[in-house]
Amino acid sequence: VFHSSVLTKDEIKDAYKKAFQHPKNYEELWILISTDYIVRRLGYIDLRQDKNTTIRLIAMQDKRKTPPKPLFMNVHYSDSKPTACLPTKWDYGALGTEVLKPDQYQSVSHITVSTNKDCSSESGVIPIQTIKPKEYDYNFGVCIHKGIGPDFKPKVLLDYVKMHLAVGAEIITIYIQTGAEGVYDILLPYINKGTVEVLDWKLEPNITNGGSHHYGQTGIITECLWRNIYRVKYLGMNDADEFFIPVQHKTISELMSDIDKAPTAAFSFQNFMMKGNEMLPKVAKALSSNRLF
Structure with missing residues (x-):
């Protein structure tokens, strides 16, 4: 059709x-x-x-x-x-x-x-x-690697945006499904500033048979990569409740600039699961801020 x-x-x-x-x-x-x-x-x-x-x-x-x-x-x-x-x-x-x-x-x-x-x-x-090869528009950016559905929690998305802006993200891409249009309204100040882009995905059972994982998560990952080739130098993809937190650097860009100097092809980073309400000081400061960065 x-x-x-x-x-x-x-x-x-x-x-x-x-x-x-x-x-x-x-x-x-x-x-x-x-x-x-x-x-x-x-x-x-x-x-x-x-x-x-x-x-x-x-x-x-x-x-x-x-x-x-x-x-x-x-x-x-x-x-x-x-x-x-x-x-x-x-x-x-x-x-x-x-x-x-x-x-x-x-x-x-x-x-x-x-x-x-x-x-x-x-x-x-x-x-x-x-x-084609060109100067990058952004040094560090992130994509949420699956579509946000109608059951989204506003605070989770706001925390995601605030935290990644605090560690140096210059562009944040969020894909939404039908019923999650409220994401756009909640993030409008960041959208108007140009630090957040909200894209429609809308891959749902009325379009397909729904057999794909998280309604085409691999498609979002693929599109995030193609969309940002020569647009973003360092690109991260994670879930809405996951953050990239540099420990010895102020921002991810500073971290990547340092490790890029090493003659190494790949790096491994530790992953920590945080339970309860206790936060790292850097995280608590970022999430309590009302700045748009």
């Missing part, structure tokens, strides 16, 4: 910057191939390696069912170049094209998808975000 939409060229050009920002309805968020196969309405041109350029889509399928129909990607261009109908394949948890030639990815306006080899009966517009 495809949901069509018509956008002007200017709207398409800037659409990815506003994609998924609350409020959005599910037709703006997802393309339903079937109840067992869905595609997120934002694509990525991966230009990290000139000779291995591909277009990627975040898609999810129920692997317990029979393999889904092949999906084809119709690439639309901003100039007079004809569209390119390309096959796709599953690769590292995303749906992507084969390696593209320069004329296939230059001047891309947007894409659509279809289950037909000739790309007929194509879906609505899928905006494109370009991923």
Whole structure:
């Protein structure tokens, strides 16, 4: 089932910057191939390696069912170049094209998808975000790694935001499900300041069969990664009741700057479970503050 939409060229050009920002309805968020196969309405041109350029889509399928129909990607261009109908394949948890030639990815306006080899009966517009090396917009940011549902506790989210801002987070991304729209109102001061972004996820049983863990938690993790490539230098993903607390540094950015100097590929950090109401002094100070940072 495809949901069509018509956008002007200017709207398409800037659409990815506003994609998924609350409020959005599910037709703006997802393309339903079937109840067992869905595609997120934002694509990525991966230009990290000139000779291995591909277009990627975040898609999810129920692997317990029979393999889904092949999906084809119709690439639309901003100039007079004809569209390119390309096959796709599953690769590292995303749906992507084969390696593209320069004329296939230059001047891309947007894409659509279809289950037909000739790309007929194509879906609505899928905006494109370009991923290529550039200066980072933020040094440290975090994503809550699953959608916040209607049973959310306002204080938990406020504590999450305050604590991570206190340890140096410059951008915090939160995904919400239907019924959790109150998250937006509660966090509006931080949203207006630009330190928090609230994105709609809305992956629920009326869209899929609900067979995914935490309604597509792996999809949120994947999107958080793609969204923040060359946007955030140090990216953390955790639950709403989990915090990154530096012990010998004031902020996470200072910690990462120090350990980055070591000729080491990976670091392991200790994880502590805190019970009761006792807090570390640094945590208590941050959570009692009314500053927006």
